[in-house]
Amino acid sequence: MGGKAGGHHSRISTLMIDCLADRFEDSIGFWTRALGLRPPRRPAKNQRYVTLGRIEGPLFVRLQKVERDPGYHLDIESDRLDAEVERLESAGARRKYRIKRWWVLEDPSGNPFCVIRPESDDFPGNASHWEDTSR
Amino acid sequence: MGGKAGGHHSRISTLMIDCLADRFEDSIGFWTRALGLRPPRRPAKNQRYVTLGRIEGPLFVRLQKVERDPGYHLDIESDRLDAEVERLESAGARRKYRIKRWWVLEDPSGNPFCVIRPESDDFPGNASHWEDTSR
Numbered sequence: 001m002g003g004k005a006g007g008h009h010s011r012i013s014t015l016m017i018d019c020l021a022d023r024f025e026d027s028i029g030f031w032t033r034a035l036g037l038r039p040p041r042r043p044a045k046n047q048r049y050v051t052l053g054r055i056e057g058p059l060f061v062r063l064q065k066v067e068r069d070p071g072y073h074l075d076i077e078s079d080r081l082d083a084e085v086e087r088l089e090s091a092g093a094r095r096k097y098r099i100k101r102w103w104v105l106e107d108p109s110g111n112p113f114c115v116i117r118p119e120s121d122d123f124p125g126n127a128s129h130w131e132d133t134s135r
Numbered sequence: 136m137g138g139k140a141g142g143h144h145s146r147i148s149t150l151m152i153d154c155l156a157d158r159f160e161d162s163i164g165f166w167t168r169a170l171g172l173r174p175p176r177r178p179a180k181n182q183r184y185v186t187l188g189r190i191e192g193p194l195f196v197r198l199q200k201v202e203r204d205p206g207y208h209l210d211i212e213s214d215r216l217d218a219e220v221e222r223l224e225s226a227g228a229r230r231k232y233r234i235k236r237w238w239v240l241e242d243p244s245g246n247p248f249c250v251i252r253p254e255s256d257d258f259p260g261n262a263s264h265w266e267d268t269s270r
Binding site for chain 2: 006007008009010011012013014015016017018019020021024027028031035037043047048049050051052053054055056057058059060061062063064065066067068069070071072073074075076077078079080083084087109110111114115116118119120123124125126127128129130131132
C-alpha cells in the first residue's frame with residue numbers, strides 16, 4: 001500500500017501562517033501563547049520556517065461567501081469571549097471589531113481570526129484551560 | 136468547570152475559507168472533492184456560510200517568514216505529488232508553479248495551498264485514498 005500502484009493518499013497536514021519578516025518573532029510569541037504550545041527555539045536569522053507543534057482536531061471546514069478579500073482565517077471557540085479576547089490581546093493580537101456575537105482580531109502580521117462562542121458538541125473537550133490572572 | 140469561574144477554555148474550532156461570491160459554488164465543489172467530504176446541500180442564494188464537514192487532525196502549525204503578503208495557507212501531503220496535483224486540478228484548482236519539491240496551487244477563489252511530500256510520521260494514517268482513474 002505504498003501508494004505507488006493502485007492510487008495514492010493525501011490529507012491536509014499543515015496550517016501554515018505566513019508572517020511578515022519584521023514581525024516574525026512577535027508572531028512566534030503570539031501563536032505559541034494563543035495555542036498554549038511550548039515555545040520553540042529562537043529561530044536562526046536565515047531560518048524561514050518554525051514548527052510550533054501540532055494541534056488536535058477535529059476542525060470544522062467552512063466556506064464563507066465574501067465580496068472581496070478571499071483568504072483563510074481561523075475561528076477560536078471559547079466559553080468566555082471577553083476573557084479570551086483579553087488573553088489574546090495580551091499575547092500580542094490586535095482587537096479589530098465586534099460583529100454580532102463574535103470578535104475579529106488580527107495577529108502581529110495582520111492575519112485575521114475570530115473569537116466565537118463554543119460551537120463544537122464536545123466543547124471544551126480537548127480545549128486549553130486558561131486561568132484568568134488579570135483580576 | 137463551566138468556565139464561568141476559575142478561568143475559561145479555548146481552542147481552534149474552524150478553518151474558514153473565504154471565497155469570492157461569484158466562485159462560491161465552484162469553491163464548494165472544489166473543497167468537497169479536495170478533502171473527500173460529502174457534498175453539502177446546494178446553498179440558498181442568501182446563504183453566507185457552508186459547513187463542509189470536519190477534518191481529523193492533528194495538524195502541524197508552522198510559521199513561515201515572508202517579505203510581503205502575510206496570510207494563511209494549507210499544505211496537503213501526498214505520496215504521489217503528480218497524481219495529487221492532477222486530481223486537485225481536475226477538481227477545480229489552478230496549478231501555479233513548482234518550488235523545489237512541492238507544488239503551489241490555488242483554489243477557485245485564488246486561495247493558495249501547497250502539495251508536498253509526506254511529512255507526518257504516521258502517514259498515510261487517516262489520509263484519504265484516491266484511485267488514479269485518469270489512465
